[in-house]
Amino acid sequence: MTSPAHDAELLKSATERLLDAAAKLDPATLSGPSQLPGWTRGHVLAHLARNADALVNVLAGRPMYAGAEARDGDIERDADRSPEAHLDDLRTTAERLDAAFAEETDAxxxxxxxxxNGVTDLAASLPFRRWIEIELHHVDLGVGYGLQDLPGSFVDRELENMAKRFSGHPGVPEAIELRVEDGRVLHTGAAPGSTPDGPVIISGNPTALVGWLTGRTTGSGLSARGSLPALPAL
Structure with missing residues (x-):
């Protein structure tokens, strides 16, 4: 049984792995392209630092960001900093967010x-939301930490999370049945029974499914009846 406090502890471990990786980046590597189109590795690290600040804002009842332009501008401003500045910012903001999590009570x-964008959720969701940011963007850095390195407990929860995210999504008109090799069956996209020819059945291991659902792969390692549906950008 998970809890936000337990998620916050798991997040600490993931953050330390990311910090260890960031500490090894030199200026040339930082300025090189990440696996996210249009972003360098410096952009990825800048985003993670500013995201930590944004979640502190959320917990304090303030707007997450001043606005979309301010969010994007802050990332652009910080992307070209030195490795030392990135590392210090990542560590400081992560510690500030962890302290904010520690102040929360069961109530x-x-x-x-x-x-x-007007999305609401329970405060209890924030440690896991941040864990998603850390794990997937660590992969996006393209510095030796791949989808296959994601913790199994994270992969299982992110698979369920992404299936829920796309369930009933207007950008996914097909009914999709995800058949996990461990025997689980998850439904996403349009409601089961709403597609005349039946659901699109997609089979594979949890990591391959998460890679596709999060847009980190085009579906390598998966099998499907016909083409894989196009998914909305995250």
């Missing part, structure tokens, strides 16, 4: 908070 975790 306060259950309050509703507002994220970007």
């Amino acid at each position: 306060s975790w259950q309050r509703t908070v507002e994220l970007r």
Whole structure:
């Protein structure tokens, strides 16, 4: 059984792995392209630092970001910093967020908070949301930490999370049945039974499914009846 406090502890471990990787980056590597189109590795690290600040804002009842332009501008401003500046910013902001998590109580975790674009969720969701950011963007750095290195417990939860995210999504008109090699069956996209020819059945291991659902792969390692559906950008 998970809890936000337990997620915060798992997040600490993931953050330390990321910091260890960031400490090995030189200026040339930082300025090189990440696996996210249009972003260098410096952009990825800058985003992670500013995201930590944004989640502190959310917990304090403030807007997550001043606005989309301010969010993007802050990332551009910070992307070209030195490795030392990136590392210090990442560590300091992570510690600040961890301290904010530690101040939460069983009752306060259950309050509703507002994220970007009017999205709301329980405060209890934030440690896992941050864990997603850390793990997937660590992969996006392209410095030797791949999808296959993601912790199994994280992969299982992110698979369920992504299936839920695309369930009923207007950008996914197909009914999709995800058949996990461990025997689980998850439904996403349009409601089961809503597609005349039946659901698109996609089979594979949890990591391959997560890679596709999060846009980190085009579906390598998966088998499907016909073409894989196009998924909305995250």
